[in-house]
Amino acid sequence: MKLKDKKHIFFDLDHTLWDFEKNSALTFQHIFNSNKVNLSFNDFINVYSPINFEYWRLYRTNQVSKEELRYGRLKKTFDKLGYTINDTLIYKLSNDYIEHLSSFNHLFEGTFELLNYLKPNYKLHIITNGFNEVQQKKMHNSKINDYFDVIVTSEMVGVKKPDPKIFEYALEQANATVNNSIMIGDSYEADILGANNLGITSIYYDVHNDNVPDTQIKVDNLLSIITFL
Structure with missing residues (x-):
């Protein structure tokens, strides 16, 4: 037709x-290494992916702001994994993620x-x-x-x-x-x-x-x- x-x-x-999933994963690998986040990368991605998907749904329907999305998806993932991390590092990871995401272009x-x-x-x-x-x-x-x-x-x-x-x-x-x-x-x-x-x-x-x-x-x-x- x-x-x-x-x-x-x-x-x-x-x-x-x-290819958002592939590029996003490569970005997280890079910023975790540079910020010395000692966490299983695969465990992180498995928990993060559905949380990120839900935050984007909330963002799309104006239930969270851009800033709440960028912080909340990381905070909720780390909390769910039981990984202790302070807000200063979460905000840094959030900014680093945005800065480096376009460096990977599959x-x-x-x-x-x-x-x-x-x-x-x-x-x-x-x-x-x-x-x-x-x-x-x-x-x-x-x-x-x-x-x-x-x-x-x-x-x-x-x-x-x-x-x-x-x-x-x-x-x-x-x-x-x-x-x-x-x-x-x-x-x-x-x-x-x-x-x-x-x-x-x-x-x-x-x-x-x-x-x-x-x-x-x-x-x-x-x-x-x-x-x-």
């Missing part, structure tokens, strides 16, 4: 093109092949809930920045996906319409329902093995997107 009359493709960044397999295939025929854009100070660095350092015409972050707009305002803002900036646009992302709630509720066609990058309606277009690897475009 080919999607007709589409001119603009909006991508999510983290977990969709940029992309999902097929990212460059997909972007090279799409670029001649579509205008490509980014809509991300990530923080301004790191998203631009991630894209620049991973050498994908030049593929995209419009890059919209939630901090830029003041709301986060799935709020319709961020999609409307991105459409306006790209001079695109609901009918000639596609949204591609890994979060069913933020990317897919956010786009669908506005009438934007979406492709769900199903990296989480979620149960979604049969009517939803979905792929389990990036290059499968070519089937529809």
